[in-house]
Structure formats: C-alpha cells, structure tokens
Amino acid sequence: MDVETIELKDASGFPGTAERLLTPASLEELAGILKEARAGRVPVTILGSRTGITGGSMPRSGWAVSMEKFRRLDIGEGRTRCGAAVTLNEIAAEAGKTNQFYAPDPTEWTASVGGTINTNASGSRSFKYGSTRNHVLGLLVAHIDGTVREYKRGEPIDFDVPELPLPATTKCTAGYQLKPGMDWVDLFCGSEGTLGVVVEADLKLLKKPKSLLAGVVFFPTMDQGFDAVDAWRGVAGLRMLEFIDFNTLDLMRPSYPEIPAEAKSALMIESEHPDADAWVDRLEAAGALLEASWFGETDRDRERFRVFRHGAPERVNETVLRRGFLKLGSDFAVPVTRTREMADYYYSVLKERWPGQYVIYGHVGDGHLHVNLMPASAEENRLGNEIMRDWARQAVALGGTVSAEHGLGKRKSHFLRLQYSSDQIEAMKQVKRRLDPDWLLGNGNLFPED
Ligand SMILES: Cc1cc2nc3c(=O)[nH]c(=O)nc-3n(C[C@H](O)[C@H](O)[C@H](O)COP(=O)(O)OP(=O)(O)OC[C@H]3O[C@@H](n4cnc5c(N)ncnc54)[C@H](O)[C@@H]3O)c2cc1C
Structure with a gap:
C-alpha cells in the first residue's frame, strides 16, 4: 500500500487535501483501509479519474482512497x-x-x-x-x-x-x-x-447499430438552431441532439477555421439507421447551412466530432483556470417542453446582468444546456455565483433540477435545498446514517452543513 501526504485538484480546479493517499490493490486491502478508517473516525474520500467538476472527489481532510488499481x-x-x-x-x-x-x-x-x-x-x-x-x-x-x-x-x-x-x-x-x-x-x-x-x-x-449518421449541422441564426431542436426531437433513431451557441463557435474558431463564417449556432447529431433522403429534406426545411455542415458515417468521423464538442468545455476550463478562477458552469435541466423558455431566460439575464465572456452549449435534447460564465475579476466571479443561484431557482420553478449530470459535490451542495425541503433532505440523511453511521464517506458532498 502506498502512503503519502498530498494536495489534489479535480478537473474544475477545486482543491482538496488529504493526510494520506491510499491506493489499495485488492478487495482485502480496501476493506482493511475502510475498517481502520471507521475505527479511527477518519473521513474517507474516494477518487476515480478526478474528471468531476464539482469537487466531489476532493477530500477536505482524512484519507483519499484511489481506486486506480x-x-x-x-x-x-x-x-x-x-x-x-x-x-x-x-x-x-x-x-x-x-x-x-x-x-x-x-x-x-x-x-x-x-x-x-x-x-x-x-x-x-x-x-x-x-x-x-x-x-x-x-x-x-x-x-x-x-x-x-x-x-x-x-x-x-x-x-x-x-x-x-x-x-x-x-x-x-x-x-x-x-x-x-x-x-x-x-x-x-x-x-x-x-x-x-x-x-x-x-x-x-x-x-452497435449497423449504420449511423453523425454530423455537426450549422445554422445562420440561433433561432433556426432552436427551431430544429423542436422539429427533430421526435425523429426515430436520433440518439444525440447537442446545441452549440454563437459564443461557443467563436471560442472554437481559432482551432477550427473550417467553422463557416456565417454560422451562428450548431447542432451536433447522431442518428441510428438514418434515412439519408429524409435527413436532406429535414436539413433543408430547417434552413441549415447544408454545404458547410460536417457529416460522417465512420467511427473516426464520430470521434472527430466528439473531440470538437469536447473542446468547448476544455477551452472554457483552461481559460477560467488561467485567469485564476474555478469553472463556473451550470448543470440545470428543465422539462424538455420548457427548454426554449429556460434558454431565453439565460440569455436575458446574461444581457442584463453579465458583463463578461460566456458560452452556452450542451444537451439541448434533454432540456439541459450548460451555461459557462468565464469571470475575469473577483467581482465577476462573485456576480457569476449569484447569477447561478438565480438560475438554479428558475430551473426548479420550471419543474427542473439543480443537477442533471455532474452531481453536487462540494461546490454545488448548497443547491440541494433549492430542490428539496428540509424533511426530504432529512430523509436522505437517514439513509446516509444507516450506511455510514459515523458520516465518514465523501464528507462535504451533497450535505454542506455536515
Ligand atoms: C471537459 C469535461 C467534460 C465533461 N462532460 C460531461 C458530460 O457531458 N456529462 C457528464 O455527466 N459529465 C461530464 N463531465 C464530468 C465528469 O467527467 C463526470 O462527472 C464523471 O462521471 C466523473 O468520473 P471520474 O472517474 O472522473 O470521477 P471523480 O471525479 O474522480 O469522482 C466523482 C465522484 O464519484 C466518487 N467516486 C469515484 N469513484 C468512486 C467509487 N469507485 N466508489 C464510490 N465513489 C466514487 C467521488 O468520490 C466523487 O464524489 C465532464 C468533465 C470534463 C472535465
């Protein structure tokens, strides 16, 4: 078993400190570590690949246990x-x-x-x-x-x-x-x-489906991109419907000069067993920049498009960390019927209150857009956090959730009470006490006050 004292960071730049970093190599070693931790009332935080962006894998104290073996x-x-x-x-x-x-x-x-x-x-x-x-x-x-x-x-x-x-x-x-x-x-x-x-x-x-059409479809306006989401949502075989806004395209242009100059939004799609003619009709009806859009059918094409899409959060992260702040991204989702309403709300708040750089992209098919604010000063960082809280409340008011996929970790645990009442959170805590009576596992995740 390896032992050392360490400082850690997750992909959002959120820091953690552990007195020991343990890397058990067998079930027996892992069980021994947990038993010892319990006997000594030592908090234990589990590390995966640390790509999380809410501080969930970042220990506040105690032992960090990496599952890498x-x-x-x-x-x-x-x-x-x-x-x-x-x-x-x-x-x-x-x-x-x-x-x-x-x-x-x-x-x-x-x-x-x-x-x-x-x-x-x-x-x-x-x-x-x-x-x-x-x-x-x-x-x-x-x-x-x-x-x-x-x-x-x-x-x-x-x-x-x-x-x-x-x-x-x-x-x-x-x-x-x-x-x-x-x-x-x-x-x-x-x-x-x-x-x-x-x-x-x-x-x-x-x-694996026998055939698959993948594409990054560009549109000359934002509205056409959103209209296409509504029109395509029910298309049989569609398994991906991702939105990329004009700011995100601008952020990506230096690395992707082939993004058409007139594009103001894009949808990334994957369609299983596609009907090619039907797709051409659909793209034309939606006013897509058909000739300038990117399409492919192979694993390599899909990987190329994935890397392009993944580049957006990566660039946001790099930019924000370089400026000395943590990633400030939303993970709210709303019922799919309220997607446009929530998007309009994001843009109206940004116009009225946010002076800095931002991008919006993400899982529009699930009513789940990521808004990433990129603060350049302490004041913008404070304001950004305030705006995020406002959006969390709005998402819940529209019947949505404060976290669709990233979890709350430590950075967003204060949002839990916006979605659930004290009694409901207490019911969760009772489950936690049953499985972890001394409250040692993942301390600070989900329940901030503990
Ligand atoms: C550029 C970028 C893009 C991303 N895009 C998405 C996206 O589109 N969708 C999405 O869902 N996420 C996304 N993420 C977030 C991240 O990749 C996910 O949250 C992922 O599930 C974290 O996995 P991990 O192995 O890195 O876990 P970690 O970050 O190491 O840990 C995450 C949480 O799981 C706990 N944990 C880890 N392993 C175990 C275990 N074996 N037993 C018990 N608890 C454990 C940790 O304690 C922590 O609370 C993105 C991240 C980055 C950096």
Whole structure:
C-alpha cells in the first residue's frame, strides 16, 4: 500500500487535501483501509479519474482512497464486468472489438466506471439512452465497516424510505432518488461516494447499430438552431441532439477555421439507421447551412466530432483556470417542453446582468444546456455565483433540477435545498446514517452543513 501526504485538484480546479493517499490493490486491502478508517473516525474520500467538476472527489481532510488499481475488464455478450478504475475509453475499445458499445457518453472518456456511476453521468447520448443508472446491472460495493456485498439489479433495499418527488426532467442527479421498494443499485447510482465504495460493476452493452449518421449541422441564426431542436426531437433513431451557441463557435474558431463564417449556432447529431433522403429534406426545411455542415458515417468521423464538442468545455476550463478562477458552469435541466423558455431566460439575464465572456452549449435534447460564465475579476466571479443561484431557482420553478449530470459535490451542495425541503433532505440523511453511521464517506458532498 502506498502512503503519502498530498494536495489534489479535480478537473474544475477545486482543491482538496488529504493526510494520506491510499491506493489499495485488492478487495482485502480496501476493506482493511475502510475498517481502520471507521475505527479511527477518519473521513474517507474516494477518487476515480478526478474528471468531476464539482469537487466531489476532493477530500477536505482524512484519507483519499484511489481506486486506480481496480482494473478488471471482462467483455461478454450484452454485458461487461469492470473494475472501478476502468475508463470509458477502455470499455469502448474492448466492447468495440465485439461490435458492442456502452451507451453512457459524458464526452470525457477518461472518466472511470466508479466515478460515472457515483455521479450518474450522462452526456450526449442520454437523449436516447438515459443516464448511467439505466445501464448498471449490478455492483460490488465495499462498505465503511469493511463488509463487501454484491448487489444485483432488482434486489430491494431492506429498510423503509419515503418517496421523494422527482423533477419532470429526463435526467437528474441531485441527491438520493428515494422510492419505497427501490433497489440497491439505484441507491448507489448518483450517491457521490457518500454511501459505499464501488469496487466493480456489471454494465449493459448494446449492439452497435449497423449504420449511423453523425454530423455537426450549422445554422445562420440561433433561432433556426432552436427551431430544429423542436422539429427533430421526435425523429426515430436520433440518439444525440447537442446545441452549440454563437459564443461557443467563436471560442472554437481559432482551432477550427473550417467553422463557416456565417454560422451562428450548431447542432451536433447522431442518428441510428438514418434515412439519408429524409435527413436532406429535414436539413433543408430547417434552413441549415447544408454545404458547410460536417457529416460522417465512420467511427473516426464520430470521434472527430466528439473531440470538437469536447473542446468547448476544455477551452472554457483552461481559460477560467488561467485567469485564476474555478469553472463556473451550470448543470440545470428543465422539462424538455420548457427548454426554449429556460434558454431565453439565460440569455436575458446574461444581457442584463453579465458583463463578461460566456458560452452556452450542451444537451439541448434533454432540456439541459450548460451555461459557462468565464469571470475575469473577483467581482465577476462573485456576480457569476449569484447569477447561478438565480438560475438554479428558475430551473426548479420550471419543474427542473439543480443537477442533471455532474452531481453536487462540494461546490454545488448548497443547491440541494433549492430542490428539496428540509424533511426530504432529512430523509436522505437517514439513509446516509444507516450506511455510514459515523458520516465518514465523501464528507462535504451533497450535505454542506455536515
Ligand atoms: C471537459 C469535461 C467534460 C465533461 N462532460 C460531461 C458530460 O457531458 N456529462 C457528464 O455527466 N459529465 C461530464 N463531465 C464530468 C465528469 O467527467 C463526470 O462527472 C464523471 O462521471 C466523473 O468520473 P471520474 O472517474 O472522473 O470521477 P471523480 O471525479 O474522480 O469522482 C466523482 C465522484 O464519484 C466518487 N467516486 C469515484 N469513484 C468512486 C467509487 N469507485 N466508489 C464510490 N465513489 C466514487 C467521488 O468520490 C466523487 O464524489 C465532464 C468533465 C470534463 C472535465
């Protein structure tokens, strides 16, 4: 077992400090660490790939336990058994050899199985396939008392919980999603390292579609981009519907001079078993810049477009960190019918109140746009945080959620009470106390006051 004292950062630049960094190499070592931590009342924070952007994997104190040595990867028919540290990249490469794929695609492919389960990650393909929880068949979990249990999908929890209201969104990862009779797998998905340690997971694999059209479709106006979202939402086989606004295109232009000069918005699409003629008609009807848009049918094309789309959050992050601030990005989702209303609200607030640089992009098909504010001064940073709180309230008022896919971690834990009442949060805490009575796992995640 390796031991050292460390300073850490997650992908948002949020810092953490641990007295020890432990890298167990076996289940026995991991169980021993957890037992020792419990006996000594030492907080334990679990590290995945640290691509999280809410500070969830950043310890405030105690021990950081990296799962990096849990690397089993067995591919079967329709399923894979993976160690917690296996990355989405690695699953894609191995599953691809058997003509299968793992549907969740948070675009950050270095993210780990353990991390994506604990944030209930989703991303661009969730438009068709939903969030990570839909693809988890079973979990091997180590508990804080050192016991280890295998949980199969459908195995109900053995204690009573109330039903907490879910927002009318297609995705939500704000707190525990409690429901009487729910199963253990659903309880652990999205629990942000606060209930147990995911050691291995059984995940669903799907057959690759025989044909797939991928594209980055450019539009001469923002409205045409949004109109196309409404028009295309119901297209059979569409599995990705991502929005890119004019500011994001401008941010990307230096690296992508081929972005058409007249483009003011873009939609990134993937369509399984596409009807090419129907797509041409659809693109023309939507007023897309057909000749200047990018299309492809191969894995390489898709990867090229993914890298382009992924470049947006990467550039935002680099810019903001260079200026000495943390990423200030929204993760609110609203019911899909309120998508345009929420987008209009974002832009009107930005026009009235935000003096600085910003970009908007993301999972528009799920009513889930990421607004990224890029502060250049302490005052802008303060104002940006104030605006984010305003938007969180507005998202909830429209029937939405304060976190669709990133989780709340430590940076956004203050949003939980905007979506849930004190009694409902207390119900979540009771579950936490049952599984982690001394409140040692993932301290500071979800429940800020603890
Ligand atoms: C450029 C960029 C783009 C991104 N785009 C998306 C996107 O489109 N959609 C999306 O959903 N996310 C996105 N993310 C966020 C991030 O990739 C996800 O949150 C991912 O799920 C984190 O995985 P990880 O392995 O890095 O986990 P970490 O960041 O290491 O940890 C995340 C949380 O899970 C807990 N955890 C990790 N492993 C375990 C385990 N084995 N057992 C128990 N708890 C554990 C941690 O304690 C922490 O609370 C993006 C990030 C970046 C940097």
